[in-house]
Amino acid sequence: MAGRLKDKVCVITGSGGSMGRAAARMFAAEGAIVVGCDIDEASANETERLVREAGGAIRTFHPGDLSRKEVAEALAEWTLAQHGRIDVLYNNGGGVVMEWLQKMTADQWSFTMRNELDLIFFATQAVWPAMVAQKSGSIINVGSVSGKIAYRVLPAVAHSAAKGGVIAMTKHLAMEGGPHGIRVNSISPGLVETNATRALLDIPEWAEAMHGKLMLGHVGQPEDVVYAALYLASDEARWVTGADFAIDGGTTAW
Numbered sequence: 029m030a031g032r033l034k035d036k037v038c039v040i041t042g043s044g045g046s047m048g049r050a051a052a053r054m055f056a057a058e059g060a061i062v063v064g065c066d067i068d069e070a071s072a073n074e075t076e077r078l079v080r081e082a083g084g085a086i087r088t089f090h091p092g093d094l095s096r097k098e099v100a101e102a103l104a105e106w107t108l109a110q111h112g113r114i115d116v117l118y119n120n121g122g123g124v125v126m127e128w129l130q131k132m133t134a135d136q137w138s139f140t141m142r143n144e145l146d147l148i149f150f151a152t153q154a155v156w157p158a159m160v161a162q163k164s165g166s167i168i169n170v171g172s173v174s175g176k177i178a179y180r181v182l183p184a185v186a187h188s189a190a191k192g193g194v195i196a197m198t199k200h201l202a203m204e205g206g207p208h209g210i211r212v213n214s215i216s217p218g219l220v221e222t223n224a225t226r227a228l229l230d231i232p233e234w235a236e237a238m239h240g241k242l243m244l245g246h247v248g249q250p251e252d253v254v255y256a257a258l259y260l261a262s263d264e265a266r267w268v269t270g271a272d273f274a275i276d277g278g279t280t281a282w
């Protein structure tokens with residue numbers, strides 16, 4: 029079924045990353061007009077090239093460091109100038125420092141908060157007035173299983189705090205957005221094979237410990253997460269807001 033996002037203007041952050049690239053390709057294949065954005069310009073440009081090659085509609089906003097409020101505002105302004113509306117904001121991008129409590133520096137803590145939590149707040153705040161004026165919008169935030177449970181092998185003190193914050197903020201935003209027709213949901217992926225995890229998955233003890241948490245016995249692929257985002261972005265999810273979708277191979281159901 030193609031055309032589920034026909035002519036919807038969809039801003040996808042972190043469009044150069046693994047899930048961001050999958051999202052840009054899959055959203056465009058469903059008829060979306062994609063606006064990409066990534067702090068890594070080269071990989072965002074490569075995503076743009078791949079989507080265009082497949083016949084999809086995409087433009088990429090540069091420069092893309094969304095941990096800066098003024099950049100998030102510029103992204104929203106630019107999108108509105110190009111397309112006149114913003115139907116979907118997929119807050120996918122993020123950067124993190126993984127460290128144990130006693131080793132984590134204040135700078136590493138702040139970096140993680142800025143790049144996992146602040147960037148969602150800034151981008152959401154920036155697109156909000158347009159969605160209020162349109163009386164519609166879908167915002168999809170990417171949380172994580174780490175926002176809900178602890179892994180023995182994952183030094184996620186800051187990551188878990190930030191992603192827990194994303195899941196909690198989503199519910200609040202859904203409440204604020206409801207009267208304006210703005211839906212806000214989060215997706216909390218389990219372990220997915222991406223640029224961010226590939227090196228770790230090569231460490232046998234680590235991979236084994238993480239696999240033990242997966243009811244389905246294998247890690248996810250970026251597309252597994254994006255299928256949920258596709259649904260949330262589409263009108264099929266018109267009565268869904270304030271929800272957190274566990275796309276985690278059963279991890280949080282143990």
Ligand SMILES: NC(=O)c1ccc[n+]([C@@H]2O[C@H](COP(=O)([O-])OP(=O)(O)OC[C@H]3O[C@@H](n4cnc5c(N)ncnc54)[C@H](O)[C@@H]3O)[C@@H](O)[C@H]2O)c1
Pocket residue numbers: 041042043044045046047048065066067068071092093094095119120121122123143147170171172173216217218219220221222223224225
């Ligand atoms: N891979 C997993 O197992 C997993 C599990 C749970 C949640 N997640 C979440 O999924 C999302 C996508 O992650 P991924 O695994 O595809 O990682 P990835 O590293 O491939 O992609 C993340 C992208 O975000 C970009 N980015 C980082 N900081 C940015 C900033 N300040 N402004 C703009 N762009 C920025 C990066 O350059 C990168 O391209 C992230 O929010 C991540 O926390 C991933």
